[in-house]
Amino acid sequence: MPKLREYLGGIVSEIAEARKMTDLQTVQMAKEYAQDNLLKHFSIPRMKVGTVDLTIPFATAGKSPKMIFRDFIYDEIIQAAKTDYDPSDIKSDQSLKDFLIKQEPAYLDLLIKIKEENTPTLTLDQIEYLAPIPKIIVEFCKSLSNFSWKYTNPDIFHKSISNRVILETKKVVEKIEDQEIIVEASKLMELDVKCLIFAKMSVSEAGMEWSRYEDINGNIVETLIPE
Structure with a gap:
């Protein structure tokens, strides 16, 4: 069963993926317009996402079991990576699992160090202790032959691993309990309506576009800016 953050994040991700599909279609249409003597004088249709209002029913399903380092990193x-990682490549997949097992003692040592500091919450300094772990993992993943990196941005991938390490460490230090939820329609229909929770969420588009400029040294710089 999913966790609420994963479920809501997945919905937002799917909306972003839908926008990407429309942009790809716009590119195809632009090529067709360019090749037609009449259409090339018309503006090219392009859809933008306004505001999507969602009402999402779910029910709590209890606490999820705590996972050990090798399992929660592999899960993340x-x-x-989604389709960019091929677990059916048994040799490479086992290589990754063996690597995570070797990294586990270093993480456990850091966990002991953090516990000994006896802070009520995970501090910024303690988060810095954990910083080398996702870096090492990402570098190893880059060496795997079953990782294509076709759709996965290494920086975003690194952030995902880092956030997961921090979250799992917070669970131990701050005793956070991660609740799993029920979202399947068939299961929700079996429950009393009083057990249902309705999350209302609005998703609005805030696009980014590439901008090129020349710095004082004459170098061409490309950067992402809001549309």
């Missing part, structure tokens, strides 16, 4: 890699 699979989720973050």
Whole structure:
């Protein structure tokens, strides 16, 4: 069963993916317009997402079991990489699992160090202790032959691993309990309506576009800016 953050994040991700599909279609249409003597004088249709209002029913399903380092990192890699990681490549997949097992003692040592500091919450300094772990994992993943990196941005992938390490460490230090939820329509229909929770969410588009400029040294710089 999913967790609420994963479920809501997945919905937002799907909306972004839908926008990407419309942009790809716009590119195809632009090529067709350019090749037609009449159409090339018309503006090219392009859809933008306004505001999507969602009402999402779900029910709590209880606490999820705590996962050990090798398991939660592998789980995050699979989720973050999606189709860019091929677990059916048994040799490479086992290589990744063996690597995570070797990294586990270093993480446990850091966990002991953080516990000994006896802070009520995970501090910024303690988060810095954890920073080398996702870096090492990302570098190893880049060396795997079953990782294509076709759709996965290494920086975003690194952020996902880092966030997961921090979250799992917070669970231990701050005793956070991660609740799983029920979202399947068939299961929700079996429950009393009083057990249902309705999350209302509005998703609005805030696009980015590439901008090129020349700095004082004459170098061409490309950067993303809001549309």
